[in-house]
Amino acid sequence: MTNVTSMLLAALQPGDKPKIPDSPNFWTPTEASTFAKDTDWLFQFITWTSAVVMVGVVAAMVLFCVKYRATDRSKNEKATSDVDHDNTLEITWSVIPLFFVVAFFVFGFRGFVDLRTPPKDTYDIHATAQKWKWLFQYPSGYVSDTLHVPKDRPVKVIIESQDVIHSFYVPAFRQKMDAVPGRYSYAWFQAIELGEFPLFCAEYCGTSHSDMITKVVVQEQGDFDKWLAEAAKKEEEEALKNPAAYGETLYNRNGCATCHSTDGSVKVGPSFKGIWGKTENFADGTSAQVDENYIRESVEDPQAKIVKGFPASMPTFKGKLSNNQIRAIIEFIKNQK
Amino acid sequence: MASTTTTPDAFGNAHPTADESYLTNERGLRSWILTLDHKRIGVMYLIGVLCSFALGGFFALMVRTELFTPGKTIIEADTYNQMFTLHGAVMVFLVIIPGIPAALGNFVLPIQLGAKDVAFPRLNLFSFHLWTIGALFLVLSMYISAADTGWTFYTPYSTTTTTAVIPATFGAFILGFSSIFTGLNMIVTIHKLRPPGMTWFRMPLFCWAIYATAIMQVLATPVLGITLLMLIVERAFHIGIFDPALGGDPVLYQHFFWFYSHPAVYIMIVPAFGVISEVIAAFSRKKIFGYKFIALSSVAIAILGFLVWGHHMFVSGQSVLAGTIFSAITFLIAIPTAIKIFNWLATMYKGRIFLDTPMLYALAFLWVFTIGGVTGMYLSVMSTDVHLHDTYFVVAHFHYVMMGGAITAFFAGLHYWWPKLSGRMYDEKMGRISTVIVFLGLNLTFFPQFIMGSHGMPRRYYNYLEEFTIYHQLSTVGAYMMGLGFLLTAINFFRSLRKKPDAPKNPWGARTLEWETTSPPPYYNYHTPPVVDFGPYDYDDLVFDKKVGGYVHKSELKA
Numbered sequence: 037m038t039n040v041t042s043m044l045l046a047a048l049q050p051g052d053k054p055k056i057p058d059s060p061n062f063w064t065p066t067e068a069s070t071f072a073k074d075t076d077w078l079f080q081f082i083t084w085t086s087a088v089v090m091v092g093v094v095a096a097m098v099l100f101c102v103k104y105r106a107t108d109r110s111k112n113e114k115a116t117s118d119v120d121h122d123n124t125l126e127i128t129w130s131v132i133p134l135f136f137v138v139a140f141f142v143f144g145f146r147g148f149v150d151l152r153t154p155p156k157d158t159y160d161i162h163a164t165a166q167k168w169k170w171l172f173q174y175p176s177g178y179v180s181d182t183l184h185v186p187k188d189r190p191v192k193v194i195i196e197s198q199d200v201i202h203s204f205y206v207p208a209f210r211q212k213m214d215a216v217p218g219r220y221s222y223a224w225f226q227a228i229e230l231g232e233f234p235l236f237c238a239e240y241c242g243t244s245h246s247d248m249i250t251k252v253v254v255q256e257q258g259d260f261d262k263w264l265a266e267a268a269k270k271e272e273e274e275a276l277k278n279p280a281a282y283g284e285t286l287y288n289r290n291g292c293a294t295c296h297s298t299d300g301s302v303k304v305g306p307s308f309k310g311i312w313g314k315t316e317n318f319a320d321g322t323s324a325q326v327d328e329n330y331i332r333e334s335v336e337d338p339q340a341k342i343v344k345g346f347p348a349s350m351p352t353f354k355g356k357l358s359n360n361q362i363r364a365i366i367e368f369i370k371n372q373k
Numbered sequence: 374m375a376s377t378t379t380t381p382d383a384f385g386n387a388h389p390t391a392d393e394s395y396l397t398n399e400r401g402l403r404s405w406i407l408t409l410d411h412k413r414i415g416v417m418y419l420i421g422v423l424c425s426f427a428l429g430g431f432f433a434l435m436v437r438t439e440l441f442t443p444g445k446t447i448i449e450a451d452t453y454n455q456m457f458t459l460h461g462a463v464m465v466f467l468v469i470i471p472g473i474p475a476a477l478g479n480f481v482l483p484i485q486l487g488a489k490d491v492a493f494p495r496l497n498l499f500s501f502h503l504w505t506i507g508a509l510f511l512v513l514s515m516y517i518s519a520a521d522t523g524w525t526f527y528t529p530y531s532t533t534t535t536t537a538v539i540p541a542t543f544g545a546f547i548l549g550f551s552s553i554f555t556g557l558n559m560i561v562t563i564h565k566l567r568p569p570g571m572t573w574f575r576m577p578l579f580c581w582a583i584y585a586t587a588i589m590q591v592l593a594t595p596v597l598g599i600t601l602l603m604l605i606v607e608r609a610f611h612i613g614i615f616d617p618a619l620g621g622d623p624v625l626y627q628h629f630f631w632f633y634s635h636p637a638v639y640i641m642i643v644p645a646f647g648v649i650s651e652v653i654a655a656f657s658r659k660k661i662f663g664y665k666f667i668a669l670s671s672v673a674i675a676i677l678g679f680l681v682w683g684h685h686m687f688v689s690g691q692s693v694l695a696g697t698i699f700s701a702i703t704f705l706i707a708i709p710t711a712i713k714i715f716n717w718l719a720t721m722y723k724g725r726i727f728l729d730t731p732m733l734y735a736l737a738f739l740w741v742f743t744i745g746g747v748t749g750m751y752l753s754v755m756s757t758d759v760h761l762h763d764t765y766f767v768v769a770h771f772h773y774v775m776m777g778g779a780i781t782a783f784f785a786g787l788h789y790w791w792p793k794l795s796g797r798m799y800d801e802k803m804g805r806i807s808t809v810i811v812f813l814g815l816n817l818t819f820f821p822q823f824i825m826g827s828h829g830m831p832r833r834y835y836n837y838l839e840e841f842t843i844y845h846q847l848s849t850v851g852a853y854m855m856g857l858g859f860l861l862t863a864i865n866f867f868r869s870l871r872k873k874p875d876a877p878k879n880p881w882g883a884r885t886l887e888w889e890t891t892s893p894p895p896y897y898n899y900h901t902p903p904v905v906d907f908g909p910y911d912y913d914d915l916v917f918d919k920k921v922g923g924y925v926h927k928s929e930l931k932a
Contacts, residue, residue, distance in 0.1 A: 053838060054838070055838075055840075056828070056829075056838060056840045059828070062824075063824065063827045063828075064760075064827050064828065065828050065829050071756075074756065075756050075757055075759075075760055078754060078756060078757055079751065079757050079760075079827070082747075082750050082751055082754065082757070085747075086747035086748070086750070089743065089747055090743055090744065090747065093714060093718065093739060093740075093743050094740060094743075096718050096721075096722075097718065097721070097736060097739055097740070100718070100721040100722055100724070100726065101721070101726055101728065101736070104657070104721065104722075104723060104724050104725060104726045105726050105728065106658070106725035106726060106727050107727075109727070109882070109917040110917050110919050112916050112917055113658070113725045114658065114725065114913075115657065115658050115659035115660075115723055115724045115725055115912075116723045117659070117722065117723035117724075118659075118660060119662070120660040120661065120662055120663075120664065120910075121662065121663050121664065121665070121666075122662075122663075122719075125719070126663055126666050126712065126716075129711065129712065129715045130708055130711070130712055133707060133708060133711045134708055137704040137707050137708070137750065138704070140704065140750055140753075140754050141700060141701055141704050141753075141754065143754070143756070144700065144753075144754030144755045144756045144757060144758075145697055145700065145755060145756075146756075147754075147755065147756025147757075148687070148693065148696065148697075148700075148755035148756045148759065149693060150756075151756060151759055152693050199529075199533075200529050200530040200533065201527060201529070201530065201623055203688065203763060205763070205829070205831065207760065207828065207829025208829075210756075210759065210760040211759065211760075212688045212759050212760065212762055212763070213688050213690075214688050214689050214690060216617075216623055216624060216689070216690055217529060217617045217618070217623065218617025218618075218622075218623070219617075219690065221690045234829070234838065236829065236831045237831070238762070238763040238764070238831045238832075239527075239763060240454075240522075240523050240527070240530070240832075240833040241530060242454070242521070242530060242534065243450050243451055243454070244450065245454075245833060245834065245835070246450070246831075246833075246834035246835045246836040246837065247836055249838070
């Protein structure tokens with residue numbers, strides 16, 4: 037991300053502290069994803085088992101202290117039992133807890149496999165963690181610093197970090213995953229409740245770790261689509277006041293930079309340096325001058341004209357970039373002298 | 374030699390003369406710093422540990438005070454981050470790890486075993502001096518710019534922060550060697566210096582606990598040493614080991630770190646089990662129930678403890694298969710732990726229970742450690758751990774285990790052995806009052822943290838969402854309450870040093886060997902090696918003698 041992008045995004049969406057929705061549960065937050073019920077059920081199961089154990093231990097302890105209390109050492113009272121071992125008892129109190137912990141383990145394992153196994157048809161959002169901010173990029177390329185997701189649809193968040201380890205944590209979804217620099221990780225969920233929920237950074241990352249908080253906004257699919265389209269449109273309108281800078285953002289965000297350099301070096305495709313106004317020779321023997329129409333065609337139908345000596349490997353961006361965005365990219369390419 | 378000796382006792386010890394007591398047989402600073410006496414080394418460790426405890430407690434109070442309100446209360450975010458790092462590092466490396474094994478263990482174990490000293494007295498002194506140097510490095514790092522990484526030093530944060538990580542980790546590296554040498558000494562002492570008749574299964578359970586601990590110290594600590602060294606090398610010379618920017622792997626660091634630090638959790642808690650076994654038996658006046666199960670469950674925990682480190686990493690990107698194996702083995706540890714609690718309760722059944730301060734601490738231990746233990750299950754269940762990992766639930770869990778388990782047991786042991794150590798009785802009433810205050814404060818501090826944790830409050834947060842305020846405030850009040858309890862404890866110990874009465878040989882009527890010698894013990898422990906023909910919990914031969922204010926053998930009473 038360039039500085040321009042970060043500044044732009046910060047200006048677009050000032051993030052305020054999210055509110056935690058009221059929860060009907062004493063121990064856990066509101067159950068806003070499909071995982072929450074399973075996880076909470078197991079949480080309750082362990083809690084009640086623990087409570088029984090705890091009450092038993094404390095009751096026995098208090099009872100023994102009251103019943104067998106001695107106060108005067110000079111009376112030299114003796115213990116009224118000299119039994120110092122009982123193998124049946126030892127085996128009993130080893131085996132009964134074993135059944136419980138095996139049950140906990142099995143349920144926990146099943147829940148964990150669910151948490152780690154996204155279905156095939158997920159809606160994918162890329163999350164980038166950096167000191168001390170989250171950025172979420174939607175399939176259309178739009179980037180926001182709050183996470184919007186459609187309700188009742190499996191969402192897979194692909195997580196990466198720009199600097200140190202962070203952790204993606206949405207308590208209401210009972211889902212968490214570390215963001216580790218140098219690799220991708222993922223977390224998936226299916227939201228079942230509309231509303232806003234806090235999203236925390238859970239792995240300590242320095243000075244403003246505790247301000248690396250944003251929110252997840254769960255919307256109906258229709259509202260989500262509308263939000264995404266409008267947000268992207270609004271961003272464009274703002275950005276078109278400086279199209280070349282916006283073009284650079286899009287150039288970085290859409291992965292153009294991977295194949296097209298701006299310094300003249302040859303990568304997978306032709307460099308953008310000095311390309312504006314140049315006459316290109318194509319593989320089929322024809323040639324054309326690089327102008328607005330040529331760039332537009334190359335973005336929307338890249339296989340139409342292949343510059344001689346380069347592979348025909350560019351994917352189409354038709355439908356992924358709006359007219360305004362293509363114009364911004366044209367302005368950006370114009371500037372690469 | 375003074376001439377006021379009475380008849381020597383069964384072990385050839387004449388009753389206290391000024392030049393036989395280990396505290397007074399030599400005088401001057403030099404006689405302490407260069408001493409080879411395990412008791413004096415134990416006392417020096419104890420002073421160091423208690424000073425560090427006060428320091429770590431101060432950092433804890435700073436953290437809790439800051440968290441009284443969301444946003445800034447008294448200190449800035451960076452200072453706060455340094456405070457919780459120092460609190461963790463000091464409490465773990467300077468207090469809990471050496472607390473029972475090195476301070477109480479050094480003092481008690483050789484006498485309890487019937488030995489004149491540990492196997493390698495010079496190594497023992499060296500390990501104390503290393504501890505001092507390591508502690509100085511930690512303090513030094515505070516003067517430069519205290520580390521802000523958390524006591525876990527996770528990479529790549531720790532290799533990129535501008536604070537003084539190298540002195541702090543180097544301090545921990547040196548402290549590691551101190552711990553290894555203590556462990557080595559304990560293993561050899563227990564194997565080679567047992568007197569005639571002291572068979573493995575006649576050893577007091579404290580010795581078994583220290584033995585299991587020592588095995589872990591010797592096997593696990595070198596891994597911490599090399600890990601911290603690699604971290605220093607990466608920071609200083611930019612050799613890529615853990616930092617992905619240099620081609621390293623940050624998750625590798627977590628594996629290395631927890632390979633030590635999970636066994637380290639048991640290095641901290643297993644000695645506590647030993648103390649609690651001694652105290653519960655002695656104050657219930659009854660043979661301990663299930664001796665072999667308690668002894669061997671410590672060893673089982675020591676072995677299993679090496680195979681569970683991955684349960685700290687369920688959300689680090691570790692594979693599902695690895696997570697599953699780590700989770701399953703973690704549950705196995707619940708069993709030997711549960712066995713101990715049930716055996717201690719069975720020991721109390723039909724005993725004659727005296728509720729003196731050490732016993733009150735032991736009962737507090739049973740209460741809080743059970744909570745600490747059962748809450749561990751939420752964290753070893755993988756699906757609930759995904760939710761609870763890195764929240765205050767984890768903070769509450771390990772404070773219930775470390776503070777409620779290890780520290781509570783340390784204070785149980787300190788009160789229990791104080792008469793032996795210092796030759797003085799502390800004030801019993803004040804001891805009981807401070808125990809109750811500590812117990813209430815502890816629960817008030819850490820129980821609300823479970824609730825906010827399960828509601829999603831992440832740990833190591835300087836600022837927090839307003840909804841969590843009430844839990845943080847309860848917690849802060851509890852912390853000050855605990856502080857008050859420990860302050861009273863400190864006053865009680867200081868006052869006991871200045872006034873009589875002198876402690877009797879055996880105030881509690883315990884049967885382990887340290888109570889057969891004078892309080893404080895003579896320099897040489899025993900004139901002749903004791904012959905052990907009784908179990909460590911056979912209380913039948915002891916009767917309370919009002920004149921002495923302590924227990925004597927039946928034969929001595931008649932004479």
